Amino acid sequence: MSQFGDIGVTEAQLDLLTAAERFCREQSPMSSVRALIETDLGYDADVWAEIGALGWLAIAVPEDFGGVGLSMTEVVPVMEQMGRYMLHSPFFATTLAAQAIVMGGTQAQKETHLAAIAGGAAATVALSEAGGNWDLTAISSTALMTDSGYRLSGEKTFVQDLEAARTIIISAKVDGAVQLFCLDADTIPAKAIRRERIIDDIKRSYALTLDGLVVPDTALMDGGKVTQTLEHIHLVANLLGAAEMTGAAQATIDYTVDYLKTRKQFGKLIGSFQALKHPTVDAYIDYEKSRSLLYAAAFSFGDQWPQNDKRSEIATRMAKAQSDKALSYAADRSIQFHGGFGFTYDCDAQLYRRRAIFNASQYGDAHYHKKKLAQLIL
Amino acid sequence: MSTAELDDFAKEADAWFAANTPKTPDFMLPLTFMEVGTDQQFDFLRDWQRKVYEAGYLGAAWPKDYGGGGLTQAHQDIATKAMRKYNGPIMLNAIGLNWTGPLLLDIGSEAHKKKYIKGILSAEDIWCQGFSEPDNGSDLGNAQLRAVRDGDDYILNGSKIWTTHGHYGKYMILLARTDMDAPNKYAGLSFILTPMTVPGIETRKIKKLTGEHGFTQTFFNDARVPADGLMGREGEGWKIAMQTLEYERGARIGQAGGYVLTEIDPLEILNLARNSQRDGEDVLDDPVIANHLVDFMIENQASAMGRKRSRIRGLTQDNPLGLMLMDKLVMTEYTRRINQFALGLQGGNAGYYVDDPNAVDNGYWHRGYLNAFSATIGGGTSQIQRNIIGEHALGLPKTR
Numbered sequence: 001m002s003q004f005g006d007i008g009v010t011e012a013q014l015d016l017l018t019a020a021e022r023f024c025r026e027q028s029p030m031s032s033v034r035a036l037i038e039t040d041l042g043y044d045a046d047v048w049a050e051i052g053a054l055g056w057l058a059i060a061v062p063e064d065f066g067g068v069g070l071s072m073t074e075v076v077p078v079m080e081q082m083g084r085y086m087l088h089s090p091f092f093a094t095t096l097a098a099q100a101i102v103m104g105g106t107q108a109q110k111e112t113h114l115a116a117i118a119g120g121a122a123a124t125v126a127l128s129e130a131g132g133n134w135d136l137t138a139i140s141s142t143a144l145m146t147d148s149g150y151r152l153s154g155e156k157t158f159v160q161d162l163e164a165a166r167t168i169i170i171s172a173k174v175d176g177a178v179q180l181f182c183l184d185a186d187t188i189p190a191k192a193i194r195r196e197r198i199i200d201d202i203k204r205s206y207a208l209t210l211d212g213l214v215v216p217d218t219a220l221m222d223g224g225k226v227t228q229t230l231e232h233i234h235l236v237a238n239l240l241g242a243a244e245m246t247g248a249a250q251a252t253i254d255y256t257v258d259y260l261k262t263r264k265q266f267g268k269l270i271g272s273f274q275a276l277k278h279p280t281v282d283a284y285i286d287y288e289k290s291r292s293l294l295y296a297a298a299f300s301f302g303d304q305w306p307q308n309d310k311r312s313e314i315a316t317r318m319a320k321a322q323s324d325k326a327l328s329y330a331a332d333r334s335i336q337f338h339g340g341f342g343f344t345y346d347c348d349a350q351l352y353r354r355r356a357i358f359n360a361s362q363y364g365d366a367h368y369h370k371k372k373l374a375q376l377i378l
Numbered sequence: 379m380s381t382a383e384l385d386d387f388a389k390e391a392d393a394w395f396a397a398n399t400p401k402t403p404d405f406m407l408p409l410t411f412m413e414v415g416t417d418q419q420f421d422f423l424r425d426w427q428r429k430v431y432e433a434g435y436l437g438a439a440w441p442k443d444y445g446g447g448g449l450t451q452a453h454q455d456i457a458t459k460a461m462r463k464y465n466g467p468i469m470l471n472a473i474g475l476n477w478t479g480p481l482l483l484d485i486g487s488e489a490h491k492k493k494y495i496k497g498i499l500s501a502e503d504i505w506c507q508g509f510s511e512p513d514n515g516s517d518l519g520n521a522q523l524r525a526v527r528d529g530d531d532y533i534l535n536g537s538k539i540w541t542t543h544g545h546y547g548k549y550m551i552l553l554a555r556t557d558m559d560a561p562n563k564y565a566g567l568s569f570i571l572t573p574m575t576v577p578g579i580e581t582r583k584i585k586k587l588t589g590e591h592g593f594t595q596t597f598f599n600d601a602r603v604p605a606d607g608l609m610g611r612e613g614e615g616w617k618i619a620m621q622t623l624e625y626e627r628g629a630r631i632g633q634a635g636g637y638v639l640t641e642i643d644p645l646e647i648l649n650l651a652r653n654s655q656r657d658g659e660d661v662l663d664d665p666v667i668a669n670h671l672v673d674f675m676i677e678n679q680a681s682a683m684g685r686k687r688s689r690i691r692g693l694t695q696d697n698p699l700g701l702m703l704m705d706k707l708v709m710t711e712y713t714r715r716i717n718q719f720a721l722g723l724q725g726g727n728a729g730y731y732v733d734d735p736n737a738v739d740n741g742y743w744h745r746g747y748l749n750a751f752s753a754t755i756g757g758g759t760s761q762i763q764r765n766i767i768g769e770h771a772l773g774l775p776k777t778r
Contacts, residue, residue, distance in 0.1 A: 253772075272774070278768070281768045281772065282764075296683040
């Protein structure tokens with residue numbers, strides 16, 4: 001089955017898993033998660049600064065540009081533990097932007113922007129547009145070359161953590177061909193930004209109006225690498241999305257099991273009833289499968305396989321599809337099993353269920369990935 | 379153990395299985411050890427097991443003194459992998475190889491090991507298991523078969539059922555009640571190695587839902603068996619039976635190797651799908667079917683990766699037991715569903731059964747589906763497995 005990717009582990013990966021588990025557990029108790037929902041920024045600036053200081057943004061950045069020179073294999077456990085403890089920060093958005101620059105940035109962009117990111121600066125990507133299309137090349141924004149640079153027009157959606165970003169990657173068509181631009185986010189006027197109301201209350205996402213924005217020629221990324229860069233971002237986003245959901249599935253099951261072990265009805269602990277026990281076990285099995293596929297994808301995504309090998313793509317799509325299934329089911333049943341309390345905002349089960357819906361909506365849900373897999377493996 | 383030595387062993391094993399794995403005979407071979415129903419199948423499988431053992435690829439990691447190969451588990455794993463690669467017949471004497479043997483090597487007496495181990499490996503002595511009883515099924519603790527001590531013997535009365543290999547078995551591992559007044563139902567049980575050839579033991583074949591024979595009911599009428607077959611002490615039967623089930627569920631190692639269940643390679647189902655038509659159309663053109671096929675591929679990959687991950691301690695630290703406890707449930711249910719799905723791929727031809735000239739693959743998938751229930755019921759039903767996982771891996775309160 002190695003044509004579908006294979007599992008393995010690196011020492012750095014295990015070290016990061018241990019460190020991230022502890023950090024996220026200590027820094028992100030549910031009381032903090034709940035408190036941050038009420039804030040504009042949506043994350044704790046001190047915690048974010050510490051994440052930068054720990055070097056987690058530098059993990060998969062090449063050493064030449066101030067990074068650690070590892071791969072997504074080692075980033076996955078960090079994202080997984082953030083998902084488990086619902087620790088929100090611009091980590092996901094920043095990692096995507098960094099990977100875009102690693103794959104498709106010019107030398108100058110790598111030197112400037114990658115170094116800043118590795119040092120702890122936030123970044124993000126503006127690739128999606130209204131219509132909710134997961135094909136990153138299906139866009140209608142345009143960039144017109146003028147004497148003073150590229151004049152952009154169109155609107156971007158689901159730009160995660162834009163308020164925090166110092167670097168932003170924007171896609172737009174130049175003469176009908178998709179191009180990528182890498183620019184300083186502080187050149188974007190405040191009025192071009194609108195915070196979106198998204199189903200995941202913990203995350204932050206923004207719409208970005210490009211109309212009237214002029215960017216210098218130096219913002220244009222490597223035109224010969226756009227396709228592979230977009231493919232890379234697509235897979236990285238799904239790998240990280242799967243990691244976040246796998247961690248959340250674990251937390252959901254722990255949360256549900258705790259309740260089933262303490263709540264009594266009809267004179268018995270409700271966890272002794274098979275009608276609740278068996279679906280909980282099924283959810284747990286789905287989670288373990290999700291985790292196995294996640295780590296296989298993480299390992300297959302590293303430097304273990306030759307370029308343009310389909311294994312990392314297959315492994316990643318399997319992991320995302322399974323994590324969507326696992327978290328959706330676990331959280332759905334968690335709401336149900338908490339009874340009346342499950343129907344309240346105070347019950348954490350809804351946070352997990354909302355997370356599953358949002359993560360599935362970004363870069364492809366289970367059905368989408370299975371459709372892609374059918375083309376790859378049947 | 380040097381890597382070069384293992385590499386050499388792997389090359390030899392690969393070459394041996396390449397040269398010696400028998401061609402498919404002109405009768406249907408069992409997919410699992412639980413399906414052996416005819417003498418033809420039995421003889422074929424017994425010959426094959428003996429041959430593999432004599433070549434040194436079974437019991438490679440068991441002690442030499444008792445008939446094993448005296449090598450390491452790594453050697454056995456290599457041999458088993460080679461065996462699988464050539465898709466040979468299953469190992470017949472599963473109960474001996476997988477659970478009786480490891481148990482004897484763990485807690486048996488020197489005399490037990492000398493007497494039984496070699497016969498298990500060579501398939502000379504077939505073993506069966508007397509755990510289930512007619513009225514109790516998965517509720518093993520409720521066993522009622524009585525064993526009364528009389529001098530150097532026990533006298534057995536009662537009945538066991540679903541006895542795989544019951545009519546071929548020379549010995550049985552048996553759970554019997556030796557104390558009717560014990561403080562609870564578990565405390566009164568004992569575990570006895572029982573010869574099947576003594577007077578008073580009678581087996582009766584049971585016809586399975588497939589139409590074949592594969593197990594028996596076993597009757598004990600004042601059957602007198604030697605008391606030196608007692609494992610552990612009187613009253614420790616439950617503990618030892620549970621240890622045995624841990625071997626069965628793969629939660630302990632020490633098995634002789636080989637494989638006793640044919641796993642369905644998902645590529646087999648893919649091949650069937652690629653070559654099947656429903657209602658005059660290629661089935662792969664149906665997106666609903668494609669969706670199910672992808673689900674099976676994902677499930678299979680998840681299980682394969684899960685088995686590998688279970689050996690990476692750092693990636694299972696949150697619940698080290700979980701992956702091991704779930705494997706039986708996951709794989710048996712998967713096997714049942716994939717066989718069931720295969721029937722649906724055949725469209726109108728799914729109405730045929732084994733031996734009809736129009737049956738697809740001569741009814742292989744029909745038989746596979748009906749037989750798959752033996753694994754989702756035997757050794758604890760899937761529902762019991764969920765209780766076990768819920769209680770032991772997740773710490774949920776016991777179901778009474």
